[in-house]
Amino acid sequence: MAFDYDLFVIGGGSGGVRAARVAAGETGAKVGLAEMDRYGGTCVIRGCVPKKLMVFASAFPGMMEDAREYGWTVEAGGLDWKAFHARLAGELDRLEGIYRKLLAGPGVETFDARARIKDPHTVELSTGQTVTAKHILIAAGGRPVRPDVPGAELGLVSDDIFHMDALPNNILIVGGGFIACEFACILKGMGANVTLFYRGDQILRGFDDEARDLVAEEMRRKGIDIRTGTNVAELSDGYGGVLVKDTNGAEMVYEKVMFATGRSPNTHDMGLEEVGVELGRYGEIVVDAYSQTKVPSIYAIGDVTNRVNLTPVAIREGMAFVETVFRGNPTPVDHELIPSAVFTQPELGTVGLTEEEAKKQEEVEIYSTSFRPMQTSFIDRADKVLMKLVVSKATRKVLGCHIVAPQAGELIQMAGIAVKMGATKEDFDRTVAVHPTMSEELVTMRAPVR
Known part of the structure; x- marks a missing residue:
């Protein structure tokens, strides 16, 4: 059977783009790729990159305070959020353009569309077009989710932080993982009053206890109000903000509430189970050591597999996929000792x-x-x-x-x-x-x- 493509990739994030451009540019494969949102994916557009730029921005008040103590004459006003945000948006546009060029260079054909699996070799696009491929690689990533509590729609998720019109005077962050803790430090450094709710007994579960204890101590010393053993019970509109009732019975109004309580793989309504692709309990695509699903022609990499959800890991998985499928060198992904x-x-x-x-x-x-x-x-x-x-x-x-x-x-x-x-x-x-x-x-x- 003749196929339209040797490889069709679903998802234009770091893993999918790497696999597509290497397969096309280094092995001569004919490659297509569909992305329903912005090229660059979570990391570049609404994750690691803009977050790290916000980390840099949030550190300047401390630097200037240190400079004064060292004898420099330094005066600083508050953060001009609109100026910072405009520059951030421009940088993300620039990076997205680079990702598009990375695909265009080796001849990857791109589709700005949502994709669904029709059969083991066929992909349906939201444009109405249907394409066929010898191999399909799903690199659709993940998305932040809101908890199942009344009024949860009133809260932001991490994606929304990059689109705020103004920096809030005060914000409640719900969650104790790395995303919650990073944004707590960022927003505090930028000038917001930050409260953090975490239902467990210490933030950063899964990390070394001694290390997480020190991070919590330093966050508190910088003025972040960390409340462990506390979760949100209900949100409602009230008093010009969001009225939050917590699981200890207390109530408080916050200008903004942000949920950092988990992420889910982007597998909903993709036709996966209908064609025989196995999904795990969290909706993740189940794959073997070579990123192959139960359907031999369909592979998956990155956050959509919920293995190790880090951008460099997705890139490594994409490279191992190309090595296995297009170079005939079966290469399992090494997930051990990842810094x-x-x-x-x-x-x-x-x-x-x-x-x-x-x-x-x-x-x-x-x-x-x-x-x-x-x-x-x-x-x-x-x-x-x-x-x-x-x-x-x-x-x-x-x-x-x-x-x-x-x-x-x-x-x-x-x-x-x-x-x-x-x-x-x-x-x-x-x-x-x-x-x-x-x-x-x-x-x-x-x-x-x-």
Whole structure:
């Protein structure tokens, strides 16, 4: 049977675009791609990129305060949200244009349309067009969801933050994961009063306990009102804002409420189950180690599979897909020891096992130190940072590294190389320290704390 395309990709985010352009540009495949929204996907348009730019913007008040303490004459007014937002929108337009060019260069044919699977080799587009392909790759990503509480429609989700007309004077953020905590720090730094509700006993569940405790401590010290053991029971219009009743019976009016309580894969009404693609309990596409579904011609990568929902992972999965399908070199995706960062203030960088996870597997030694960094202790600020290694007693391998500090995301990228290579504690010890730095503590800790 002759097909219109060798590969048809559903989704124009980082993973889908990488797979499409590499398949077309490096293997000569004829490729089509459909995107129903903006090219670049969640990360570029409504996630990592605009969020990180907001992180940068939100850090300036602290920088200027530090500058004054160091002797500089610095005066700053409040953030001009409209000016910042206009520049942000322009940058996102520029990046979307780059993604379109990346596809056009190797000859990927693009369709600005929603796509549904009609059969194992056929895709229906919302334009009414039908196309066929030897292989179909679903890279449709995920979306934020609102909780099932009365009045939830009155709350924002993370996508909406980038489209606000004005910065709110006060905001309630519901959730305790990295998205909730990052936006709490961003909006506080930009000048909003921020309250955060989390139903659990500590924010950032799943991260190392010592690290998450320090992040919470630093967030509170910066003025974020973190209320654990608390959730939203009901929202309603009231008193010029959103009237929130919490699960402890208290009521409060907030100018804005933002839900950061989870994301769902974009698999609704795509015709997947009808053609035999298996979905998991959260709507994710079930795939094997090679990103192949139960239907041999259909593959899926990225957040739509709900494996490791990080942009660099989706890109790796897209590359492994091309290697497997178009180069004849079966390549499973390596999801082990993936470094990641939480862009709170201070940042949290992590790779490998937490102390709690490691202790369940084997005997470990913990090397950990928390201290006031030179830059801010000089001006009598109470900021604290954390450097931590989790080490196997049996093999001496560093099983996990956790950093809470400014620029922890930059630091953990480098530490992640060593951990991925299987470095031992003695390998760290043999490395000469760079002085004076915060990170030198990673190679100077001699005695375990427990």
